[in-house]
Amino acid sequence: MKQIARECGVAISTVSRALNGSTSIRPEVREQIVATAQRLGYRPNNAARALRSRSSRTVGVVLPDMLNTFYAKCTAILQDQFEAQGYGIRLAVTGNSVDREREALARLESERIDGLVIVPTARRWQDHIRGVPAVQMNRHTKSARADIVQSDEAYGARELISHLLNLGHRRIAVLIGDKNFSTTQDRMLGVRDAYDSSDAFAGPTRVLFGTHSRSWGAQAFDDLWTAGERPTAIFAAGSEIALGVLHRTREMGVSIPEDISLVCFGDPEWFLVSDPPLTTFEQPVREVGMIAAQLLLGRMGADEAADASHVRVSGRVIVRESTTAPPE
Amino acid sequence: MKQIARECGVAISTVSRALNGSTSIRPEVREQIVATAQRLGYRPNNAARALRSRSSRTVGVVLPDMLNTFYAKCTAILQDQFEAQGYGIRLAVTGNSVDREREALARLESERIDGLVIVPTARRWQDHIRGVPAVQMNRHTKSARADIVQSDEAYGARELISHLLNLGHRRIAVLIGDKNFSTTQDRMLGVRDAYDSSDAFAGPTRVLFGTHSRSWGAQAFDDLWTAGERPTAIFAAGSEIALGVLHRTREMGVSIPEDISLVCFGDPEWFLVSDPPLTTFEQPVREVGMIAAQLLLGRMGADEAADASHVRVSGRVIVRESTTAPPE
């Protein structure tokens, strides 16, 4: 800017005004300034801007895992939405570790992010980053004073379990994530609900809590298949878990749905070509991402004071070929 | 910092020294300062730091598509590597658009990133961001003065095509990306090479250039199946393309490998459970990402002057069930 000012014979503050579209400036001067800025390849220094204006034009995105299709899609959508509004994305991955999350939030606080989209791991995550407008995506903790956007977890779980019960399944195993996550709790409510409104009095035969990974899915299936009475159906709470189960069944020569039925949450594109295609609750990823972005943009703008909202986006169950009546 | 200085009765510069681990400071003073910093919940302002120190401790990552498994994995790896060295990641997605890439690079230049990992789209991308140490990942343009890391594309293509030729296929179709991308060119060299070192004199029956997307893969398959003499095998240059082909064949009741064989680049985890599991050239994603990070960290450190290196990481072909001898 100094150089531009010199070349144009104006003050540095005039350059600033010209470049920021202030109205009170002579058009000819502005044009000259813009032209020389162009010629000199001038790029504003965001650090200086942020320092002075107390806004980094950046939002933080904190989530567990980029390899999970669900989060990858979310990231892509958030990226699009925020970029369109002139915000950059600062990405942090936690692997569901409370420590990594704490460090990530500390870094983001140093970065003076203007807003935060988080899939929280720690119950008290907000202690690590105060005073930043935030929206919780997918998971949430009640204590946080922040908006929530998620798909309707309970509904999805209820529909899937009902589907299995209607097919006649009575020995159903649930493979699900960390007991402390709100998603897990919501889904378990849905499971309970499905049983309550059916003529099957009991609940699921077995409930295994684990992680959303292929390896755990495979391991959990081993458990189910080798110990105790085998289930006739599995509810997998995520696509990665389902992938593990599917792979393991194939290795062991167990066929789906003849030997066992499988339903799950999520809908990566490979569900279309898997063997068999999976019956699934299609989470409304796109809507969730869009709403998260819009909500946060709102908070960062005017309506900061508004009450925290809790949005549940409904998805739909897609019946494919991984479910049928139980054997015998 | 001002407040810390006041509370501790020292100068602001002393606080700075204490917090940055300068040696010339009385241990007791340091402890007191660190303690009050902790108590006050002090977080350094990165904007100010960057402005003063001329380093943002940030690297830019510019790539075409977060939904492509290959790039998602790369991102995860880069994230890990750089975070471990105290660098943050600034993500930009281009969708293979030259314009979006230009804008992204401009933004990153404003951000004063310390380094750049890019999967370039524009031939002259470097014109848009001068003087930043960069490494080109996967794709590259020759004109750029920047390191290159990629898997051995030509090798992979050669092996896959040779595999098909050895099975007896003579009518092979190639479904591949943009003609201008180095990856496309390298792979085509490999294809050529495979033909030259076999007793099949001709080349592929058809070569279709398109985009790495499911939709294009499906559309391209339609082309192949409806117009002209049908191929007995398809080489798909990416997992997304393969996904499209697979989905379409299933819809149309074409069975793989009985009716047609399929090989492709990349190895998302769903290859394990697809119907059928695909024969593939497994790109060494992990190594590529790690080396890209290490190379860039090197550049950002001492050896900035060293010659640009061009690393080709070898991957391996995995034969699964999507290939067999041609029908008849």
Add this chain to the structure above:
DNA sequence: TTGTATGCGTTATCAA
């Protein structure tokens, strides 16, 4: 070992 003072590149305030 510590304090003082300067400047990094911008924006914003105030006079002119």
Add this chain to the structure above:
DNA sequence: TTGATAACGCATACAA
């Protein structure tokens, strides 16, 4: 409409 100037938070050269 413009220019001079202060301030944003921090790191550092230099003096004490």
